[in-house]
Amino acid sequence: MLPLLLACSLSLPAGTATLLPDTSGVSVTARPGKVWLEERAGQRLNFDLAVRNRSRDTLRLTSIEVSVYDGSNALVLRKFVDNNGFSPAINALSHHEVLPGGTVLVFNPFHTFADDIEPARLQYVFHFQTPKRAEKEARLDVRPVRYQPQTALTLPLSGRLLVWDGHDENAHHRRLDFLHPVAQQVGIRANFMRYAHDFVVVTDAGELHRGDGKKNTDYPGFDRPVHAPAAGRVVAAYAAQPDNDNGEDHFNPADMVGKDPLLLYGNYVVIDHGHGEYSLLGHLRQNSVAVKVGDAVRADQVVARVGSSGSSYFPHLHYELRTGKEMNVEGLPAYFRNFQLLRGRRQRTVASGAVDSGDFLLQTRKGE
Template identity: 70%
Template structure:
């Protein structure tokens, strides 16, 4: 079996275009930058990284053939080395978000090496990108990434009470994570960064994990609709909007054009932004129309009711969008959120989490006394 697999890989490699030996990229051949420049490390049963590579081809088209990373600990010792390449009939490099770069084009390549086991100390990551140009000449580019472990200063609590499903978090498959801010549509509406990089969509569910009754077409089919939204921590209201109609029963009132001419945060429909201090802001979105009970300038206390769950803005059904971020405007950066005193449910078992992160698919219970 091993020999057959080896032969298959060799055959597939033989059918690919030949390449010269790799050489360092000629000046201007390719430019690769890390986005965001400040790379944060989120700790949850290991280390999780959430950043992108902005790749810009020079005067020639480029085809990405390999990405390799070497992980080093604080002493400088090599911990492990991983790569994706074009070997095999279904090469792993094809899983990357972009592989072909036209001259002068900037495109995002989502970091393929994002999760490391608890026993892997991640102090420095050395990346190597290998390309081929139109003449099949190999071009390589290397860059280092030094991540920073991040713990928010605000003592955050999940903003909704009860049993919740993280419908979409920020793992590698989540749409929050895969916001390609170099996409033409994103550029057109003014998106220049991934502000929702660490976002969560909280959905109220029943004991069976069901999100709704009936056919799910009406907002009232969802037990979460009109449920209270609480302040995740103390803060001051610095931005708010509440006049957007809720999408309901097939009616979609979200207009992306409003984001350009009126308010970019209307992506979230009705929203609220809290300044917790220390450069940490909470954004709560898709709130029910006219449900806000606070206004800009108000100081709020932890657990205070702020609004109610709706389905406004870019929303398909009632839920709460939550993100911790570096500012109140659109083009800021996301921050990892660690919530306190919730229960993580694993089937018939559950455990109390004093402080920790949550992500896509998790079922949690947040209680308030």
């Protein structure tokens, strides 16, 4: 049986994705709808693929193929992941089965491109099989846009830092399945932390803590000043959540639904920088927030101190650039300025660049 085609290539505005009307009961959409291209160790795409099954059959995903076209619409790259082999690569995807009436989130498996590739348009082809081995096919066109930040950001902590968890393809920030039933239950509808970072102050030897690490005071970063990464106005803040410490966990996900969804971050500050860019600083120490809603803040101003409140296992600073102050907004790529990237005994100054999981950094400020 020949596959049923759902879409063809269309002329689209940059940064968008589209598909033709669903005619076979299965469709694929890009989440978010606007796709950014981030410059980070090459060129990175950070978006998800929502697969919706309107048919009466359970659909098994057998392959995904992407064709990459440049600005002149010339084909420059074609890649695929399928169910061939003793340990098929398709099993590494977040989902490869869609129940009747269900929608699942597939993390984009084609996320990194070399600098000499121009990914102006990407055409995705999804192949499915029914229990009776009938074949179905869905197509999606995506036109990424290279993100141009409007705000000059500085790392919000000083000293020797480790990006404990960033937004690479294995990071928990990246792999947020917002269509999961538990996520839906607590009100999560989008990946607001898509480009987030967990910053940890470390010792000169790169260690996270002294002693056994059970107490917050074992961590050199605990109670360190948290700086505004850029000027702006405070649009949200919370300071009353106790810090998790010495095995005691005060985080209650139910509070997110009934009280404030941003309590995922415990104590937090959200700063509006203008131009649709907001900084969220989370897991702050209880009662350390030194600003209130409506305050204008200057770049590098101390706004709070590092804690371990909310969904936090140890003292660190959660940072994300985002499109708004609410919970279900989208993340944005963050490019920081004038820091040192440490590579063992070597280090270099980065005038402007992205950081990610595992990077050691050095940020200096006068007086710290």
